[in-house]
Amino acid sequence: MLELAEVVIMNILSHIAPKEVLSSAQFVSTAWYEAANNAYHWRDVKISTLDNKSINGFLWTHGKHLSSLTIQKTRLSRKATYNIMHKCKTLLHLDLKKVYTCSMVDDRFCFLVSKLKTLKSLILPTFTTIQTQGFNHLCKLVNLETLDLKRNSTIQNFTHLSRLKKLKDVDLSGCRNVDDAFCSHISKLKLERIVLSYCFSMTLQGIRMFFSIKHPKLRHLVLNGINYTSDIIENCIAKKAMNIETISMNSLIIDQNVYMSLKQLKKLRSITIIGCSKIKDFRIFKHLENICICRTIFDVLGSHGLVAFAARHKHIRIYLFDNYAIGNRQELFTRVKKLNNVTVQYS
Numbered sequence: 001m002l003e004l005a006e007v008v009i010m011n012i013l014s015h016i017a018p019k020e021v022l023s024s025a026q027f028v029s030t031a032w033y034e035a036a037n038n039a040y041h042w043r044d045v046k047i048s049t050l051d052n053k054s055i056n057g058f059l060w061t062h063g064k065h066l067s068s069l070t071i072q073k074t075r076l077s078r079k080a081t082y083n084i085m086h087k088c089k090t091l092l093h094l095d096l097k098k099v100y101t102c103s104m105v106d107d108r109f110c111f112l113v114s115k116l117k118t119l120k121s122l123i124l125p126t127f128t129t130i131q132t133q134g135f136n137h138l139c140k141l142v143n144l145e146t147l148d149l150k151r152n153s154t155i156q157n158f159t160h161l162s163r164l165k166k167l168k169d170v171d172l173s174g175c176r177n178v179d180d181a182f183c184s185h186i187s188k189l190k191l192e193r194i195v196l197s198y199c200f201s202m203t204l205q206g207i208r209m210f211f212s213i214k215h216p217k218l219r220h221l222v223l224n225g226i227n228y229t230s231d232i233i234e235n236c237i238a239k240k241a242m243n244i245e246t247i248s249m250n251s252l253i254i255d256q257n258v259y260m261s262l263k264q265l266k267k268l269r270s271i272t273i274i275g276c277s278k279i280k281d282f283r284i285f286k287h288l289e290n291i292c293i294c295r296t297i298f299d300v301l302g303s304h305g306l307v308a309f310a311a312r313h314k315h316i317r318i319y320l321f322d323n324y325a326i327g328n329r330q331e332l333f334t335r336v337k338k339l340n341n342v343t344v345q346y347s
Helices: 004-015 018-027 032-035 050-067 078-087 107-113 132-138 159-161 182-184 204-210 230-240 256-264 305-314 328-337
Strands: 044-048 068-072 094-097 121-123 146-148 169-171 193-195 220-222 246-249 270-274 290-294 318-323 343-347
Touching: 044 050, 050 078, 078 107, 107 132, 159 182, 182 204, 204 230, 230 256, 305 328, 328 343
Parallel strands: 044 068, 068 094, 094 121, 121 146, 146 169, 169 193, 193 220, 220 246, 246 270, 270 290, 290 318, 318 343
Antiparallel strands: none
């Protein structure tokens, strides 16, 4: 009988419907059967485009091995959630970001998932029907370190998030009921990354409340849609989050004064600028390592423009997305393309 390396066997098994894996493999050879049952190889699994019957069969037979589970391009049924709860007792990471919108991710789902006390990371799809009661169930996951719950409009109160004392990474972008009071409640969490983009109930007062306490572990700050001012940068963020490495901003209110205030963030390494006011002088970014500019006007030529800056600072990577400052002016576009540290891309 042909003997195959275990990695080859696993690749073949990954294309067999999960329900049939064990029943098929055990009649082929001992090596195949052992590979199908090897817990090490089933720690990190991604399921894509399978029907729920196959998903449930896989969870029933192999759920006990899983540490990380990603499900995408399929509808998550209630039965699948029950099987995750009952069979995946050691699950640490659950990623449902790309399941279909008709999936049953609601308050009942939250109640069931809250039983997974080992869970450290939960990535949910956008536009869920989770309400406040369901969110409160999620806040019982005492070991949760990462929570991604974007564009939810049905949760009225997010303040119970403060119960997640181990939380390090939170993304509530587009949640319309994230407000200033929420910022105050989570200010004591030891966050490393916070993403609250386009939460339009949140104002600069909420930012001041959040940064009323020092955040020495905060590395990544993404508040697109917030009208940053130089005062907020210099007197709140720079003084209370001195270790920030990445920041993203998106508002036409953001101008050269705000850009200049960024030098107060001594450990800043990467910046993303989306739809902001014109960048007149690139020299203020000389301490950075990565610059991403999207749909923002800037000076291309001149002593303070992009070309001169990129030529002088070859160690800085610059990414330009949909930047019509270059537009169809072929000569300028050609000059920018010659710079090895500049990437130009249009959608």
